[in-house]
Amino acid sequence: MSAIIKVENLTKSFSDIKAVQNLSFTVEQGSVYGFIGQNGAGKSTTIRMLLTLVSPDVGEIEIFGLSLSKNRNTILRKIGALIERPDLYNYLTAFENLKLFAALSGVKINKNYLMNQLQQVGLDTRADSKVKTFSQGMKQRLGIAIALVHNPELIILDEPMNGLDPQGIADIRQLILNLSRQQGKTIFVSSHLLSEVEQIADSLLIIHKGEKVIEGTVQDLLNPEESMVEVETKMQDELIKGLTDSQWVSRLYKREDGKLIFRMKKNEMPAFISALGNLQLQVFSVRRKNSLEDYFLSLTTQ
Amino acid sequence: MKRASWILFLLLFSRCAYTQSAEGLLQQVRQKLELVNDYEAKGKLRTNLLFIKAPIVSVQIFYKKPNKFKIINENGFSFIPKSMANLNLNKFFSSVGDYELLDGGIEVGTNLRVIKLLPIDENSEWVLSVLFINEKNKLVYKIRNTTRESGTYELQLTYGNFIEFGLPDKIAFSFNTKAYKLPKGMTLDYDIGNDKVKNSGVPKKGNVEILFSTYKINKGIADAVFEN
Amino acid sequence: MLQLLRVELFKIFCRPRTYIAFAVITVIIILIQVALKYGGREYVNLLMSSSLGETFEVPISQILNGYYICFLIFNLLLIHVPILVALVAGDMIAGEANMGTLRLLASKPIGRTQLLMVKFIATCVYTFLLLIWVVILALFVSVIMFGTDSLVVARELEFNIIAANDVLWRFAAAFCFAAVGLICVAALAFMFSTFADNSIGPIVATVCVIIVLTILTQLQIPFYDDTIKPFLFTTHMLGWKGFFYVEGQNGETIKGSIDNISAIWKSVAVLFGYIGLFLFISIKHFKKKNILS
Numbered sequence: 001m002s003a004i005i006k007v008e009n010l011t012k013s014f015s016d017i018k019a020v021q022n023l024s025f026t027v028e029q030g031s032v033y034g035f036i037g038q039n040g041a042g043k044s045t046t047i048r049m050l051l052t053l054v055s056p057d058v059g060e061i062e063i064f065g066l067s068l069s070k071n072r073n074t075i076l077r078k079i080g081a082l083i084e085r086p087d088l089y090n091y092l093t094a095f096e097n098l099k100l101f102a103a104l105s106g107v108k109i110n111k112n113y114l115m116n117q118l119q120q121v122g123l124d125t126r127a128d129s130k131v132k133t134f135s136q137g138m139k140q141r142l143g144i145a146i147a148l149v150h151n152p153e154l155i156i157l158d159e160p161m162n163g164l165d166p167q168g169i170a171d172i173r174q175l176i177l178n179l180s181r182q183q184g185k186t187i188f189v190s191s192h193l194l195s196e197v198e199q200i201a202d203s204l205l206i207i208h209k210g211e212k213v214i215e216g217t218v219q220d221l222l223n224p225e226e227s228m229v230e231v232e233t234k235m236q237d238e239l240i241k242g243l244t245d246s247q248w249v250s251r252l253y254k255r256e257d258g259k260l261i262f263r264m265k266k267n268e269m270p271a272f273i274s275a276l277g278n279l280q281l282q283v284f285s286v287r288r289k290n291s292l293e294d295y296f297l298s299l300t301t302q
Numbered sequence: 303m304k305r306a307s308w309i310l311f312l313l314l315f316s317r318c319a320y321t322q323s324a325e326g327l328l329q330q331v332r333q334k335l336e337l338v339n340d341y342e343a344k345g346k347l348r349t350n351l352l353f354i355k356a357p358i359v360s361v362q363i364f365y366k367k368p369n370k371f372k373i374i375n376e377n378g379f380s381f382i383p384k385s386m387a388n389l390n391l392n393k394f395f396s397s398v399g400d401y402e403l404l405d406g407g408i409e410v411g412t413n414l415r416v417i418k419l420l421p422i423d424e425n426s427e428w429v430l431s432v433l434f435i436n437e438k439n440k441l442v443y444k445i446r447n448t449t450r451e452s453g454t455y456e457l458q459l460t461y462g463n464f465i466e467f468g469l470p471d472k473i474a475f476s477f478n479t480k481a482y483k484l485p486k487g488m489t490l491d492y493d494i495g496n497d498k499v500k501n502s503g504v505p506k507k508g509n510v511e512i513l514f515s516t517y518k519i520n521k522g523i524a525d526a527v528f529e530n
Numbered sequence: 531m532l533q534l535l536r537v538e539l540f541k542i543f544c545r546p547r548t549y550i551a552f553a554v555i556t557v558i559i560i561l562i563q564v565a566l567k568y569g570g571r572e573y574v575n576l577l578m579s580s581s582l583g584e585t586f587e588v589p590i591s592q593i594l595n596g597y598y599i600c601f602l603i604f605n606l607l608l609i610h611v612p613i614l615v616a617l618v619a620g621d622m623i624a625g626e627a628n629m630g631t632l633r634l635l636a637s638k639p640i641g642r643t644q645l646l647m648v649k650f651i652a653t654c655v656y657t658f659l660l661l662i663w664v665v666i667l668a669l670f671v672s673v674i675m676f677g678t679d680s681l682v683v684a685r686e687l688e689f690n691i692i693a694a695n696d697v698l699w700r701f702a703a704a705f706c707f708a709a710v711g712l713i714c715v716a717a718l719a720f721m722f723s724t725f726a727d728n729s730i731g732p733i734v735a736t737v738c739v740i741i742v743l744t745i746l747t748q749l750q751i752p753f754y755d756d757t758i759k760p761f762l763f764t765t766h767m768l769g770w771k772g773f774f775y776v777e778g779q780n781g782e783t784i785k786g787s788i789d790n791i792s793a794i795w796k797s798v799a800v801l802f803g804y805i806g807l808f809l810f811i812s813i814k815h816f817k818k819k820n821i822l823s
Contacts, residue, residue, distance in 0.1 A: 348780075348781040348782055349781055350780065350781030351781075352688070353687060353688040353689060354688065354689045354691070355688060355689070355690045355691065355776055355777075355778035355783050356689075356690075356691035356778075356781075356782070356783060357680070357691060357692070357693040357696070357782055357783045357785070358781075358782045359680075359693075375589075375592070377693070377694070378679065378680035378691070378693050378694060379589040379592040379593070379679060379680055379691070380589075380691070381582060381586040381587070381588065381589070381689070381691075382586060382587045383585055383586055383587075384584075384585065384586060384587055452585070477585070479585045480584060480585060482582065482687065482688070482689075483686065483687060484577075484684055484685070484686055484687075485686075486686045486748065486750060487748060488577070488684075489684055489685050489686050490605060490609075490748065490768065490771075491685050491686050491768070491771070492768040492769055492770075492771035492772050492775070492793075492797075493755075493759070493765065493768075508585075509781070511781065
């Protein structure tokens with residue numbers, strides 16, 4: 001598999017605010033790449049830099065093996081994107097919006113083809129309705145249809161499940177999987193909710209305050225053998241002191257207010273709990289965090 | 303003494319002879335004009351005035367005894383001086399009313415006989431008219447009118463093809479105008495920077511000419527033509 | 531390029547706001563025409579009598595013809611049409627930013643300069659159509675309502691009377707000149723539009739600039755006459771009137787003449803200069819602009 005997106009040392013500041021700092025990542029061809037971060041983490045700025053809406057202060061972006069700054073139009077011709085909110089021309093119909101963006105993407109306009117695209121996102125029956133009458137979810141689906149209308153090789157979706165109902169979210173997930181698995185498209189999908197992405201992504205990058213926190217395959221990051229164990233106690237210092245001579249102190253991953261987070265394999269947990277018991281300190285709970293959501297929260301919640 | 307008496311006699315005689323002749327000359331001029339009961343003329347009107355730029359327009363001029371007179375533009379329109387309404391001699395004589403006649407002698411250079419008319423009516427708008435008449439063909443070649451409201455204006459007549467009826471081929475009307483200036487805020491002019499030199503807004507002399515090409519004389523004209 | 535232009539024009543003419551300007555112009559022109567139909571004599575009398583009425587017979591009913599009405603409407607409207615042009619031109623980029631569609635457009639495989647130029651050409655087409663609408667209503671409807679005759683043009687220090695058969699080409703030339711003037715305003719609003727993410731700002735800014743500069747143009751202060759006025763585009767926007775200033779010689783006007791054609795060419799050059807400047811700034815700024823809307 002070859003790299004479709006290769007980003008190196010990407011940095012962007014707005015006045016004094018560092019939106020993205022030294023961000024590097026690689027997206028492989030045909031994969032679904034989850035780009036995760038809280039609101040304001042720098043996801044949208046990164047995506048805007050991938051789409052040449054914002055120019056980086058420092059760093060290089062290569063897409064399809066070409067430098068983005070030198071081959072802008074060639075690259076963008078092969079990218080479909082939904083950027084944040086699906087803001088469209090409200091005074092035009094769904095069909096007119098799709099036709100208009102198809103024309104801008106250089107697609108020869110064929111009514112049947114466009115209706116098929118609308119059908120894929122379940123909007124064929126509302127093709128002639130003005131977009132101003134659409135719900136947020138319908139706009140989102142139309143935005144996805146617009147991103148796909150010119151059959152791009154790389155699809156960039158920024159928060160595609162925003163505003164969708166559970167069924168809508170499931171439909172979009174299925175659509176993304178189909179595009180990836182059946183049509184071999186590369187999909188770069190951002191979200192602030194890990195639960196939305198963990199089921200479809202092949203790889204993940206978590207960004208926080210403009211910096212990469214972690215990157216890897218979902219399989220590695222969700223390795224059931226490796227878990228986070230959260231110990232709730234008010235006697236943190238005593239507990240750490242008590243574990244000083246044991247192997248457990250090296251497993252301490254993070255210290256939070258009232259909580260200590262350890263990283264360990266699942267089969268090590270009984271021995272760890274036993275060691276805690278031996279310390280005879282006041283421990284309110286010991287909890288294993290095994291979903292990516294918890295993992296994400298543990299990394300980013302301060 | 304005898305010689306002085308003779309000179310005095312000659313002077314008195316000549317003075318007397320002029321007075322009679324001026325009255326008579328005027329009568330003869332008027333008689334000639336009486337030949338025309340009506341006419342319809344065609345001509346070209348030229349406005350020569352610093353602050354009016356106008357094209358030459360074709361005009362039709364109608365006259366009917368005693369004092370009906372009208373100028374109609376065949377194409378376009380023109381600003382005709384109000385005092386020009388009396389440019390027609392027939393109309394002039396029918397509207398002057400009673401007057402005192404003064405003989406002004408012969409104008410040097412033109413040999414035209416100068417006759418001055420003073421209105422008897424003290425309230426008359428018209429103050430003084432000076433006629434310049436050719437004694438040979440009994441035609442008026444120039445009139446200088448002074449009025450209370452419109453100041454002094456002058457009419458110069460040139461004769462040619464219609465001389466037998468006392469009708470001119472060309473009339474040149476000279477007059478004084480007041481200063482012309484409109485507020486710039488009203489006109490929103492495009493300032494091209496060269497008009498201020500030509501016209502500084504002070505009173506100017508103007509001139510309107512009519513060059514007659516045809517006359518239809520005494521063919522009868524309906525009164526309706528003179529109605530607005 | 532043509533496809534892009536078609537898309538832009540499609541967007542402009544599908545938007546209800548576009549037709550506000552056409553509706554406003556229709557209402558204003560009809561109101562002026564009706565007012566002059568029933569009160570035009572008083573208006574012309576007021577204008578002419580104060581200056582010429584004492585000396586001359588003023589042919590009011592002949593003056594009040596279709597050409598004169600059209601000239602009056604042009605005189606009144608060409609101060610206000612720029613505001614209507616600003617409504618659309620100021621919205622071209624900022625409006626898209628406000629709607630959130632600018633990021634979609636700018637992420638398409640179209641160069642930003644090309645995108646900007648297409649949008650500007652679309653604005654010019656709109657401006658041109660708006661002007662054609664003004665001509666249809668102001669000239670053709672006025673001619674139907676009031677007939678034709680010579681045209682009287684009242685200036686500060688002189689009156690020009692133009693023969694009826696010498697008028698139409700002047701309106702055509704004035705129309706072309708006015709188009710350049712309005713495109714200059716469109717370019718200004720367009721430039722402001724690239725700096726904003728909300729269309730109100732560029733529209734208001736353009737209107738303010740036009741008002742201030744028009745006041746400066748009309749102020750009769752010698753200091754401004756020689757220093758500032760020659761450089762204001764609002765001064766040169768009045769150049770369309772130059773086509774109605776005729777040359778006179780020996781008591782007649784020269785058919786087809788223009789009093790000072792070099793002044794008009796100079797104004798055209800100045801206006802094109804401003805259009806170029808505004809476009810240059812727009813492109814320079816927009817090419818580097820971070821689209822965050």
